[in-house]
Amino acid sequence: MEAALRQAYEAFGETQAERGVDLGAVEERLRAQRVETPSWGYGNSGTRFAVFPQPGVPRNPFEKLQDAAQVHAHTGICPSVALHIPWDRVEDYRELADYAASLGLRLGAINPNLFQDEEYRLGSVCNPDPAVRRRATDHLLECVEIAGEVKSRVLSLWLADGTNYPGQDSFVERRGRMLECLSEVYGRMPEDMRLLLEYKLFEPAFYHTDLCDWGTALTMCQKLGERALVLVDLGHHAQGVNVEHIVSLLLDEGRLGGFHFNNRKYADDDLIVGSVNPFELFLIYVELLEAEENPGVRIEYMIDQAHNIEPKIEAMILSVMNLQEAYAKALLVDREALREARRSGDVLSAHRVLLDAYSADVRPLCAKLREDLGGSADPVAAFRASGYLERVAEERREGRPAGWG
Numbered sequence: 001m002e003a004a005l006r007q008a009y010e011a012f013g014e015t016q017a018e019r020g021v022d023l024g025a026v027e028e029r030l031r032a033q034r035v036e037t038p039s040w041g042y043g044n045s046g047t048r049f050a051v052f053p054q055p056g057v058p059r060n061p062f063e064k065l066q067d068a069a070q071v072h073a074h075t076g077i078c079p080s081v082a083l084h085i086p087w088d089r090v091e092d093y094r095e096l097a098d099y100a101a102s103l104g105l106r107l108g109a110i111n112p113n114l115f116q117d118e119e120y121r122l123g124s125v126c127n128p129d130p131a132v133r134r135r136a137t138d139h140l141l142e143c144v145e146i147a148g149e150v151k152s153r154v155l156s157l158w159l160a161d162g163t164n165y166p167g168q169d170s171f172v173e174r175r176g177r178m179l180e181c182l183s184e185v186y187g188r189m190p191e192d193m194r195l196l197l198e199y200k201l202f203e204p205a206f207y208h209t210d211l212c213d214w215g216t217a218l219t220m221c222q223k224l225g226e227r228a229l230v231l232v233d234l235g236h237h238a239q240g241v242n243v244e245h246i247v248s249l250l251l252d253e254g255r256l257g258g259f260h261f262n263n264r265k266y267a268d269d270d271l272i273v274g275s276v277n278p279f280e281l282f283l284i285y286v287e288l289l290e291a292e293e294n295p296g297v298r299i300e301y302m303i304d305q306a307h308n309i310e311p312k313i314e315a316m317i318l319s320v321m322n323l324q325e326a327y328a329k330a331l332l333v334d335r336e337a338l339r340e341a342r343r344s345g346d347v348l349s350a351h352r353v354l355l356d357a358y359s360a361d362v363r364p365l366c367a368k369l370r371e372d373l374g375g376s377a378d379p380v381a382a383f384r385a386s387g388y389l390e391r392v393a394e395e396r397r398e399g400r401p402a403g404w405g
């Protein structure tokens with residue numbers, strides 16, 4: 001460890017020891033933190049207005065894995081990569097899984113795509129036409145197969161289904177159609193596979209969205225069975241919604257299955273994690289920490305970002321660093337003091353317990369942890385210094401860069 005970092009780390013350790021923090025226990029939890037990155041975060045992406053291509057963007061799923069391996073190499077906590085089918089369609093999925101393993105990675109959640117084909121104009125599993133629902137269901141079943149081939153245990157589903165005009169379709173009938181299709185898929189999943197159901201307030205439909213909030217997703221999961229769980233994407237809520245409250249409620253119901261971390265100021269959801277709302281991120285982790293200690297709880301932590309103007313690998317690395325820092329701060333909360341303040345109705349003290357942990361500078365701790373894990377103290381700087389991007393920009397000059405579609 002560099003001398004300056006060692007000094008900062010030691011000073012941090014002393015301050016925390018004075019606060020009565022067991023630093024060894026905090027480090028153990030931090031070392032165990034894992035975050036999945038999305039294959040689609042490495043390809044070219046943009047908005048419906050424009051896509052700004054970047055140099056060195058991968059041309060196929062294999063190259064996306066190479067980029068994901070860089071994120072893991074520098075942070076030490078991102079060993080798995082989510083796939084999106086058909087964006088990541090390959091002839092031989094075992095070959096892709098083996099290639100991931102050769103890079104020290106594994107394939108994670110399989111994300112079906114039910115929003116791109118012309119047939120889905122009126123929806124996929126909610127579509128009034130049974131033939132379209134059949135096609136959507138078959139695609140979901142194909143994704144179950146792919147998950148099996150790559151030894152992934154997670155099917156992660158976001159539906160774009162909704163309507164654009166009042167009167168266009170029946171809410172209740174659409175819900176019934178969704179349940180029928182998803183029940184078939186759920187029934188075909190192996191015993192150890194979990195279905196994560198992701199909700200989103202709106203988009204692309206303008207009038208109503210079939211899975212628009214935690215309630216629509218939760219009740220659907222409850223009907224499907226205990227291996228159907230809700231996935232919370234941080235960018236999928238109305239302004240002002242208390243996401244940490246939703247998190248605690250889903251945890252209490254035993255139905256929180258996954259997270260998509262990202263950030264936004266307005267409606268879209270693809271910014272670097274914690275770039276706008278670091279305090280909210282911290283508060284979410286405060287809710288998660290205690291739940292994680294329950295052996296029955298398994299939450300898939302994933303990043304869901306598709307960067308428009310910022311360099312993609314660096315953006316992903318920065319998101320991971322922000323997640324490490326938010327988690328570390330949450331681990332510093334004096335939970336006994338919090339309980340006591342709550343018991344005695346001391347509102348301000350309870351709030352200050354949180355502020356006290358949040359205001360700690362955990363950067364030396366996280367830097368040291370990354371080094372322990374074989375990563376880099378300053379991963380963005382180390383990645384830049386490695387010359388990786390310049391090298392792949394040269395190697396990947398020919399051919400079509402991967403993107404949406």
Ligand code: PSV
Nearest residue numbers: 111158198200233260269304
């Ligand atoms: C669309 O909003 C979306 O960003 C969802 O969050 C999904 O998780 C992602 O696309 C991939 O399908």
Ligand code: MN
Nearest residue numbers: 198233260304
């Ligand atoms: Mn998402």
Ligand code: MN
Nearest residue numbers: 233235269304
């Ligand atoms: Mn989204």
